[in-house]
Structures are given as C-alpha cells and as structure tokens.
Amino acid sequence: MDLSQYAELFLAESREHLSACNQLLLEWERNRASPEPVSGLFRAVHTIKGMAATMGYGRVADLAHRMENLLDHLRRSGRAPADEIVQLLFRATDALEKAVGLAVAGRERDADLARALPGAGFVGASSRAP
Amino acid sequence: MSHTVLVCDDAIFMRTMITDILAQAGFEVVGEAETGTQAVEKYRQLKPDLVTMDIVMPDMGGIDAVREIVKQDPDAKILMCSAMGQQALVVEAIQAGAKDFVVKPFQPSRVLEAVQRVLG
Numbered sequence: 425m426d427l428s429q430y431a432e433l434f435l436a437e438s439r440e441h442l443s444a445c446n447q448l449l450l451e452w453e454r455n456r457a458s459p460e461p462v463s464g465l466f467r468a469v470h471t472i473k474g475m476a477a478t479m480g481y482g483r484v485a486d487l488a489h490r491m492e493n494l495l496d497h498l499r500r501s502g503r504a505p506a507d508e509i510v511q512l513l514f515r516a517t518d519a520l521e522k523a524v525g526l527a528v529a530g531r532e533r534d535a536d537l538a539r540a541l542p543g544a545g546f547v548g549a550s551s552r553a554p
Numbered sequence: 555m556s557h558t559v560l561v562c563d564d565a566i567f568m569r570t571m572i573t574d575i576l577a578q579a580g581f582e583v584v585g586e587a588e589t590g591t592q593a594v595e596k597y598r599q600l601k602p603d604l605v606t607m608d609i610v611m612p613d614m615g616g617i618d619a620v621r622e623i624v625k626q627d628p629d630a631k632i633l634m635c636s637a638m639g640q641q642a643l644v645v646e647a648i649q650a651g652a653k654d655f656v657v658k659p660f661q662p663s664r665v666l667e668a669v670q671r672v673l674g
Contacts, residue, residue, distance in 0.1 A: 425662050430571060437567045467564070470610050474637050475567045478659040 427479055431528050434475050438524045441468040445517045449510060456504035465513070466495040472520065481527040484520065487537045491516050494541070516541045557673060558584045560600055562593040562616065563608040563635065568658075572606055572635070575662045576669070590614025594622040597630065604673060605632045607652065609643050617647045624651030631672045635660075 445468050452461035473488035491513070498505055519540030526535045559581050563569045566588075573583045585600045587593040591614045597605060605623065609616040616634065623630045634647045634655035644655045653672045656665050 425575075430567060433567045433570060437565060464612075467610055467612060470637070471565045474658045475565055477637075478568070478571065480659070 430479065434479050435524065435528045438472050438475065439521070441472050442517060442521045442524070444468050446514070449514055449517065452505065453510050459499075459502070462495060462499045462505075466492060466499055469495060469520075472524070476524070476527070479527070481524075481532055483532050483535055483537055484523045484527050487516070487520055487523060487540055490541050491520065512541065556580050556582045557603040558582050558600070559669075560585045560587065560593070560596055560602040560605045562587040562590075562596075562605060562611070562619065564588045564611045565608075568608065568635070571660065572665065575660070575665050576606075578662075579666050579669075581669070588612075590616060590619035590622075593619040594626075597623045598626060601627075603631065604669060605630065606635055606669075607632050607647075608635050609637075609640055609647065617643065617650050620647055620650040620652050633668055633672050 445465055448461040448464045448468070452458065452465075455461075469488050469491045473485050473492055476484035476488060494513070498509065519535070519537060523532065523535035523537060526532055559576055561569050561572050561576075561583055563572065569586050569588075573586070576583055581604075584602055585596045587596050589611050593605070593607065593616075594614070607616045607620060611619075614622075620632050620634075623632065628651075630651070632652040634644055634652045635658060636644050636655050637658050647655065654668050656668045
C-alpha cells in the first residue's frame with residue numbers, strides 16, 4: 425500500500441489536532457478544575473498516535489504515546505494539574521508539531537524528541553492508555 | 555451484490571484509508587461516522603452489512619455505540635479497530651457484541667481477513 429498518498433491528509437489532520445491541543449491547554453490553564461480539557465487532549469493525542477503509527481512515523485507515534493500516557497494518568501487522577509505539567513504539555517505539543525512536519529518531509533530522524541517530555545515515562549508510567 | 559459498510563472513526567485520515575482498503579476489495583462504503591452517536595444514527599438509516607468501529611471517539615465512544623447498535627439489531631456485524639495496548643477495551647467491545655477486531659496500524663490484508671471472518 426502506497427502510504428505517501430495519505431501524507432498530506434495526515435499533516436492537515438495532525439495540525440488540526442495540534443491546534444486543538446494548544447487551545448485546550450490554554451483552557452486548562454485558565455480553569456484547572458475542569459475535566460473537559462484533559463479528555464479532549466487525550467483524544468487528540470491518541471488520534472495523532474494512531475495516524476502516525478499507520479504512516480510508519482515511529483518517533484512521532486512514540487512521543488504521542490508518551491504524552492497519551494501522561495494525559496491518561498492526569499485524567500484518571502482527576503486532580504488539577506500543576507503549572508509545570510501544563511508547561512511541559514505545551515512544550516511537548518510544540519515538539520510533536522515539529523516532529524509531524526519533519527516526518528512528512530522525510531526527516532523524522534532530525535526531530536529532537538529525547539528532551540520533549542522528560543520524566544513523562546516516570547510520571548505516566550502506567551501503560552493503560554488505550 | 556457487494557457488501558455494504560459503515561466506517562466509524564473520528565479521524566478523516568483513518569476513514570479515508572479504511573474506505574480505500576475496502577473499496578479496492580470490492581466493498582461498498584455507504585456511510586461514515588465520526589462519533590459514536592453518528593454511528594448509531596447511521597446504522598439505523600443505512601442498515602449496512604458491516605460496521606468498522608473505532609474505540610476512542612468524541613461524544614459517544616465506540617464501545618457504547620456497539621451496545622446501542624446491538625440493541626437495535628442483535629445480528630449487527632461490527633469489527634472493532636483498536637490501537638495497540640487496548641486489549642481490555644477490545645474484550646469489553648466483544649462482550650458488548652462486536653464480532654472481531656483489527657489493531658492499528660492497519661495492514662490491508664489483516665483488515666480484509668477480519669472483514670471476511672465477520673461476514674462469515
């Protein structure tokens with residue numbers, strides 16, 4: 425199956441979800457007690473993960489998966505997130521956006537993901553994320 | 555006559571890919587849904603031979619949509635489309651009445667094998 429025919433669709437839809445992530449993070453920053461932003465963030469990142477894995481963009485899928493684990497942990501805890509967590513998610517969203525662009529341009533290896541979500545493997549260590 | 559299919563997934567990307575895989579194999583995709591609620595409504599309207607159902611969708615998730623569809627039509631043939639690591643949710647979906655599942659990322663041959671199993 426020639427996956428390249430789906431690259432533009434992947435890029436457009438990922439960008440839509442990433443833009444939604446930034447909006448949701450702003451909303452969450454303003455209203456930390458609200459449960460809606462984290463659910464929306466989880467769905468958006470989960471969708472990007474599935475699409476990236478399908479395209480064979482392993483590093484994008486891996487970062488999205490780590491974000492998803494962290495969000496799943498936060499969603500289940502039901503607690504208001506600390507400032508550092510929201511900032512971490514803003515940075516991770518930014519890194520994911522760059523990685524998506526690089527992957528579609530055939531330069532996924534150039535994406536610097538190691539520092540995109542430090543400690544998230546520990547914070548969201550559960551692998552229960554769907 | 556070719557089998558009719560309703561494709562349910564919140565990502566246009568995934569719906570397009572599944573539709574292409576099925577259309578190339580001779581199936582007729584008669585409708586698409588991007589939420590669980592839409593899936594239930596479109597099933598009622600279209601009565602397709604087969605439904606492909608994503609698990610994580612806004613509004614109503616895929617598992618609840620399976621429950622609602624099976625309530626309408628106990629013979630509904632629903633194939634779950636899951637991501638890796640969703641085993642527990644797949645089991646829940648099967649208990650809710652889904653017939654089989656495929657795991658993302660999709661390989662066309664796996665999708666078509668699963669579809670054939672579900673259609674019996």
